[in-house]
Amino acid sequence: MNTPAPGADMVFIDPLRQERSRKKARRDALVGMASLLGFVVVIVLLVGRSSGWETVQKTFFNGDQFVESFPGLLQAFWLNVRIFLIAEPLILIIGLLVALARTLKSPIFLPVRVLATLYVDIFRGVPTILVIFLLGFGMPALQLPGVPSDAIFWGTAALVLSYGAYVAEVFRAGIGSVHPSQAMAARSLGLSSLQTTRFVVLPQAVRNVTPPLLNDFISLQKDTALVAVLGPIEVLRRAQIDTSSNFNYTPYVGAALIFIALTIPMTRFADWASARSARKRRAGGVA
Amino acid sequence: MSPRSFISVDGVWKSFDAHPVLRGISLKVARHSATVLIGASGSGKSTLLRCINALETVDAGQIVVNQELDVTAFSADLDAIRRRIGIVFQSFNLFPHMRVLENITLGPTRVLKKSKEESVAAAMELLARFGLEAKALDYPDRLSGGQAQRVAIVRALAMEPEIMLFDEITSALDPMLVGEVLDSVRELRAGGLTIVMATHEMSFAKEIADQVCFLREGVVWESGTAAEVFEAPQHAETKSFLHRVT
Numbered sequence: 042m043n044t045p046a047p048g049a050d051m052v053f054i055d056p057l058r059q060e061r062s063r064k065k066a067r068r069d070a071l072v073g074m075a076s077l078l079g080f081v082v083v084i085v086l087l088v089g090r091s092s093g094w095e096t097v098q099k100t101f102f103n104g105d106q107f108v109e110s111f112p113g114l115l116q117a118f119w120l121n122v123r124i125f126l127i128a129e130p131l132i133l134i135i136g137l138l139v140a141l142a143r144t145l146k147s148p149i150f151l152p153v154r155v156l157a158t159l160y161v162d163i164f165r166g167v168p169t170i171l172v173i174f175l176l177g178f179g180m181p182a183l184q185l186p187g188v189p190s191d192a193i194f195w196g197t198a199a200l201v202l203s204y205g206a207y208v209a210e211v212f213r214a215g216i217g218s219v220h221p222s223q224a225m226a227a228r229s230l231g232l233s234s235l236q237t238t239r240f241v242v243l244p245q246a247v248r249n250v251t252p253p254l255l256n257d258f259i260s261l262q263k264d265t266a267l268v269a270v271l272g273p274i275e276v277l278r279r280a281q282i283d284t285s286s287n288f289n290y291t292p293y294v295g296a297a298l299i300f301i302a303l304t305i306p307m308t309r310f311a312d313w314a315s316a317r318s319a320r321k322r323r324a325g326g327v328a
Numbered sequence: 329m330s331p332r333s334f335i336s337v338d339g340v341w342k343s344f345d346a347h348p349v350l351r352g353i354s355l356k357v358a359r360h361s362a363t364v365l366i367g368a369s370g371s372g373k374s375t376l377l378r379c380i381n382a383l384e385t386v387d388a389g390q391i392v393v394n395q396e397l398d399v400t401a402f403s404a405d406l407d408a409i410r411r412r413i414g415i416v417f418q419s420f421n422l423f424p425h426m427r428v429l430e431n432i433t434l435g436p437t438r439v440l441k442k443s444k445e446e447s448v449a450a451a452m453e454l455l456a457r458f459g460l461e462a463k464a465l466d467y468p469d470r471l472s473g474g475q476a477q478r479v480a481i482v483r484a485l486a487m488e489p490e491i492m493l494f495d496e497i498t499s500a501l502d503p504m505l506v507g508e509v510l511d512s513v514r515e516l517r518a519g520g521l522t523i524v525m526a527t528h529e530m531s532f533a534k535e536i537a538d539q540v541c542f543l544r545e546g547v548v549w550e551s552g553t554a555a556e557v558f559e560a561p562q563h564a565e566t567k568s569f570l571h572r573v574t
Contacts, residue, residue: 226421229383230435230487231410240434244425 136208196268215246252315340389367543414484474505
């Protein structure tokens, strides 16, 4: 290689400037902490001095009640986790298939396209809780032979159908985000349209929509609680039962804490993934 | 001057949204020759290249390769056509999620059904020929524009095409990087590949072309050897175009 220009590989650091920027960082941290502390103090004073605080403390933040109900809540939450673990892969499969169906261009596939569009329109348009009611009470009432009448089954099915429609749209946006020149390049190498989708378009599409998909995962974790309306004893239903038998709302707070314990790490992970994908796209933006 | 034509384009029309881009264009390309298409933007150079390897379907007319492969027939086996005719684009269009080597072996393994070992060996050989073997395991975002375009050329070559189409392959490059890409084309030309190239690099066109076609308004307005077209253009439009670009 050529000889580098003088000083090309050296970074000159001004010690004075470095010291100044270190000082500024320390000052910023202090100001931030003080501001946060002041804010918390104000909130605590405001809430603590409100006339209803004692009642609220007794009914929502009761230590004994918490200790008593928490193990049961955790146990019930296992059902939420199972619903989530079963629903999520099915949602991804349905979402992907529906998104692909909507991108089919040949006129032969018109019925498939129409069905896929109809599905997305309907299940994206109806509130999830309503889908749960309709399937959970409607399907068992049909008494079709071989069709399960289990509330957990239909509650999960409703979540899958509802979220499948959302995720299909996310995938479709991802497919649309891959520049047509990519498909053209693949076709010019002789790849069939199916191969082009599989090897060139989909991998890029999935990478582009990973952050919004993670958001939908987080949403789904919370919405497993909606299945409670059909009766199965998952965490929300458990809390409801405890609450009404003891006239104390602390179990609800316990349930909320359990959800938060799961969703906050997931949210941080989603933030990290989306920051990474943004960085990657910026880096790859030249070509 | 009637070379036994390897590619024969005959009266081809192509419109986009009722806007005709090719208006009955005809031209013949001899085997192992280099044909350079020049002309202003919108004169139909890119569209013609895309019609030749059936990335676009023509509205009328016929394109026949080697007197046996009708590119424009309804029943044409598009994948077979594209196996025999490679194309390199202005914007490289490398697959950003694949390493350089994977970019190159995708076609041979999936379309030609070659074994992985064979494809990789052939790809490495091609990369070495173009001085890119050190880049085999890099992702495209680690390449300079010139390297990316040379990888795109290698990717097309890996399909062992009989014809290579170059669609303004240096137009998106930093002027410093144009040379290395043109060197690659020179090398292919010397190897006897049949080349059709749309370009704005007039001096390169002069150097490499067996035939120069000046396209205007969707037809070949004037064609001939490089000397004929560049030194003694017959038409006023050709003269004024050459005057503007040189």
